[in-house]
Amino acid sequence: MPVYPFSQAYYDVVVIGGGASAVAVLVALEETGDFRGSVAIVDPASRLSLGQGVAYGAARSTHLLNVPAGRMGLSIHNPADFLQWARAHGVKAQAEDFLPRRLYGSYLSSHLVTSSVNWSHLRGEAVDVQPTGACWLVTLNDQRRFRAGAVVLAVGGPASAPLPWSGSADSRPNTLIDDPWPLYSDGDDRWISSLSARLVPTSGPVLIVGSGLTMIDMVLSLRQARAAGDIHVLSRRGLWPLPYGTSSPLPPEMATAVKLWALSARQGKPLSRLWQGIRHLIRQHQGNGGDWRDIIEAVRHHLPALWPVLSDDDKRRFLRHGLPYWSIHRHRLPEQHVETLNALRQEGRLHSHKGRLHGLSAVERQTGRPLGIKAEFTPRGKGTVEHLTVDWVYNCTGASFDISKPDSPLIWRLWQRGLLQQGPAGLGVDVNTSGCVGSEHGGLYLIGPLARGRQWETTAMPDIRVQAARLATSLLRHQGGQSPRRNTVAWLRAQLSPSL
The missing domain is CATH 1.10.220 (Annexin V; domain 1)
Incomplete structure (x- = not known):
């Protein structure tokens, strides 16, 4: 790999991460009407898939948004922007419909194409960010370096904590999937995940640990892949997301x-x-x-x-x-997903277990059969350990927000240096309401799920676009620019209200 010398390239704002949060920042900067600086988005994705991230770029056709289309717009001024875009592209949809996540990924990418902001895509992975004088030095995995007036960490949600395995790390079988959303390059500038195309079995029993929305995605993937084996879901309380239903304005x-x-x-x-x-x-x-x-x-x-x-x-x-x-x-389910789950239950193929998982271990099989995995767990309310032997195990326990664990090398490195502090109750990164991490150097910001410790609601687009609007205000002030034009009620609400 070539080693690049220190680059004199300078960007007013560098956004690390190329998913939905990054696009929301770009849209918010554009909507201020006053931003004239340069922006670089650092992400290993290709230009074609930039903006979609894992959640929208790696989804299968059966994966739907779990927020109605009429509330998924990026614009703080127009939350129905996505619905209008979908209709303009031939989709017959109503405001309360749940549209495919792939479609939303295309919507995100379209905003990059039409943006009036002077932005560039730096394809690579950011491995270090250091303060240097009045700016920041960003280093990529191929040793390219450049300077930034401000850095926005838009790295998405953290990975799940690994499931307990009784053997050595080398003995973990490839049928034990600790992260159902890892990205792989398939050679033609697209990104896929185990949920979308790989590591989905066509036969044999499956265990899914965790019963949240990621579990639902996994079940839908198995269904679409025509997997013939039984699906077992294990969680401590056996609680599953409830149906969305139709909400109405309160009297x-x-x-x-x-x-x-x-x-x-x-x-x-x-x-x-x-x-x-x-x-x-x-x-x-x-x-x-x-x-x-x-x-x-x-x-x-x-x-x-x-x-x-x-x-x-x-x-x-x-x-x-x-x-x-x-x-x-x-975090509720569209009615279409509820119908799919009910159909699997009626077929006798979907089973729910509530209890505490103690460990996973390998089980030898007859010659020619793949290695099995035995799960040991204590059912809730019982004192005896039970066993379940399956062919595949998927970890859908949800994100681990402990930044003291080196799951994200960049976040962990910044925490080690004291540039990031853990959020309240050990959740994510401590930020203020404008997304600033409070570093004494200034100019370091964060948006998205890792702000959960301070802001809690940080994952859905209605929350992210509010974060992005406030962040855009801070970026303008950091660069000595004017405050955004406040000529709409929507903008004032973004500044004064906790959420929309």
Whole structure:
């Protein structure tokens, strides 16, 4: 590999990561109307697939968005932008429809093509970021280096913690998939994942550890691949995402009740009181013929302001006990996915187990058969260990937000140097409301799931576009530019509200 000398190339903003968050930053800078600088997006993806990231570039045709199309726009001024784009491209869709994630990936890429921002794509992986004088020095994996006035970390969600394996690391079979979303280059400038094309069995029993939305993606992939074996899903509580349903605007009296609850919660009430308040709101709304989903949607918008005022003990208590129940109500399923799961259950091929996984080990098979994997787990409420032997195991336990683990070499290196600090309750990176990581050097920002420790709601596009709008404001101020034009109610809401 050639070694490049120090480059004098300079960019006003360098965005590390080329997924949805990076595109959202570019759109937000464009919408300020005042940004005149240069932007570089650093990502190993090709120009054709840039912007799509793992979630949208590696999805199968059966994978749908889990947010209605009418709320998935990148524009802070026009949340329906994606729906309008889809209709302009021949898709007959309504605002409450759940469209394919692949289609959304194309929408993201289209914004890169039409952007008026002066941006460049630097194909490669950023391995180091160091402060140097009044700017930052960014190093890529091929030793190319360049300077940046500001750096935005848009690296996406962290990987899951590895599942426990009883043997050596070298003995782990390739049928134990610790990350169902790894990217592979298939040789023609496209990116695929194990969920989209590879490592999907056509026969034999499968164990999926974890029962969240990634599990749903895996089940859909197995279904589309016509996998004939039984599918076992193991999670501690056996809780699965609930159906999305149709949410409606709250009546004025209930909207006022939610606002009063949020105002009271900001006074530092303990977690138990907050839960009681949510349950009371749901009972009151259902008593008037409403749907619990309406309350969840209303409460969600206040969480970025409420999460920081919880004590560290309450945050940990929520993560340990409350998160599984919140997640199945907050991250819900389109009706099409519910029908697929019900069909598999009726066929007797989809099985749910609740319990604690102790370990995985290899099982010898007859000659000519692949190595089996034995899972040992204790069912919830029982004291005896049970065993389940399968051909494949997929780790769908969700992201690990502990940046002290070297899962992401760049994030870990910045944390080791003290440029990044762990977020509250050990979740991700500590940031302020504008995305600045608080480094004494200034000019280092973060957007996306790793901001969860401070902002909590950081993964869905309605949340990311708000982060991006605030980040764009900070980038202008950092560079000595003017504040964005505030000629719309939408922009003011982005600055003053915790979420849209």
